[in-house]
Amino acid sequence: MSLLSHDRYCDEIVAQTELLRSTIEDADLTVPVPSCPGWNTGQLLRHLGGGHRWAEAIVRTRAASPSSDKHFRDLSAYTDEDPAVLGPWLAEGAAQLADTLRAAAPDAELWTPVPGETAKFYARRFAHETVIHRADATLAAGAEFTVDEEVGIDGLDEWMELGSLPQIFEYHPEQRELLGPGRTLHFHATDTAPEAAAEWLVDLTGDAIAWRRTHEKAAVAVRGSLTDLLLVVYRRRPARADGIEILGDGTLLDFWLERVGFG
Incomplete structure (x- = not known):
């Protein structure tokens, strides 16, 4: 059972992305991300933004099967990103995903990679996906990462739930x-x-x-x-x-x- 509401998850996708943007405003995006070996910060953020867009398309189209789009798993073309370009691009994708999830409502039926098959899976999953990749980027920059109490508790609940699926x-x-x-x-x-x-x-x-x-x-x-x-x-x-x-x-x-x- 999730701790937060569908609307709160949608809000967090946007809010966590904004916190992430503030971290990278003047950052060197070529800095390696130790927690994601092989990626630098710009590649990490392209992965996250691509994931937002991948999920948005699934929810918007009520997809019955997974998309063939690999949502930026091949990140070789994104080794030298510009924060002035990447920041707005991230914000746009997060807002699109949140708006599409709100329009769909939590019980909208569609494909999910685990049992459940409703839009709320993507709201919860990408709220916490954004939190964790914000942590990756923040720690790579040598800054302090903290998380809101309700969000952090629900993040651990979700991790436990997914990690114990049959x-x-x-x-x-x-x-x-x-x-x-x-x-x-x-x-x-x-x-x-x-x-x-x-x-x-x-x-x-x-x-x-x-x-x-x-x-x-x-x-x-x-x-x-x-x-x-x-x-x-x-x-x-x-x-x-x-x-x-x-x-x-x-x-x-x-x-x-x-x-x-x-x-």
């Missing part, structure tokens, strides 16, 4: 190796309001990956700010970094992080 073993059969007795991981955001209940348990003890929001003892616990936890599970920040506390079986955490990931 189909995950079809896409990534190596993840079956994660399953085993006693294998549980607990993530606790230490800087959120108590009522936010920003704690997650990943349960690998059954026949499938499961998760739940709970305060529960686990084989390994990871404590840190909400922003740090989001970056750790997305593998944008090392788990063993300043401000992050690991209690218990750190080798299980390493193994889990090695096997999981998307986005």
Whole structure:
């Protein structure tokens, strides 16, 4: 279940893009992005803007199958981008996607890459896709990245949901190796309001990956700010970094992080 409304996701696609634009205004877009090996900042942003346009076309046409457009996966032509050109282009694509999603309404039926097949998937997915690629660009620039509490919590919820889909073993059969007795991981955001209940348990003890929001003892616990936890599970920040506390079986955490990931 998503924490935010369809309209809020649409708003965040635009808002996160604007925050990203402010990061790159006077930036050198040829700077490499460590969290996206092989890309520089300009290529990263072409990928994101291309993704916005790819999703917008699917929602606008109510596509019944995936588009053949690779939405800027081949980024070899975008090694020397100009912020004055790229910024407005990013904003245009984000606004188009948000407007199309609002017009479609959350329950509009169309193709999605995972079960669900409604427009709300793209609203939620691209709100968080934009957040994470904003993090990529911000960290590459050596600046501080932070995320709003509601957005960050929902981002972790979505990551947990997608990472525990039954189909995950079809896409990534190596993840079956994660399953085993006693294998549980607990993530606790230490800087959120108590009522936010920003704690997650990943349960690998059954026949499938499961998760739940709970305060529960686990084989390994990871404590840190909400922003740090989001970056750790997305593998944008090392788990063993300043401000992050690991209690218990750190080798299980390493193994889990090695096997999981998307986005």
